[in-house]
Amino acid sequence: MGAFAKVTPGLMEGFGKVSKVATASGRFTSAQKELIATAIAVAKGCDDCILYHVDGARRHGAEEADLIEALEIAVEMGGGPALMYAGKALEVFRGL
Structure with a gap:
């Protein structure tokens, strides 16, 4: 995103x-x-x-159980592809 931000300062400001x-x-x-x-990131498949x-x-105090509940909704709305990203999100949380 850094290179894109440099060439679109107005967009980034907005x-x-x-x-x-x-x-x-x-x-x-x-x-x-x-x-x-x-x-939403899980349902849309956005790794970053x-x-x-x-x-x-x-950082704001969410616990793993909170994340899992949110991921369940993401999978409901995003189907199979979201299921794959939900696993990634849980791995990220556990790795922090």
């Missing part, structure tokens, strides 16, 4: 603003928001997103 609003304090805790993002959001979930 995306940063969206991210700041989406992750601001609200009804969901930071850990819950990271778990939601992890589930999984690494980033699993780390965020853990």
Whole structure:
């Protein structure tokens, strides 16, 4: 993403603003928001997103059982491909 960010500073600035609003304090805790993002990353099959959001979930206090529950929803929504990425997400969590 670094090379792309260098050639698209306006886009990255805009995306940063969206991210700041989406992750601001609200009804969901930071850990819950990271778990939601992890589930979406798993359903979409984004390896780098999984690494980033699993780390965020853990840093914000999510436990393995929380992650597993979020991954179950990801698999429900994403089917077989999400099942493969769910396993990767759990391995990342355990490796942190």
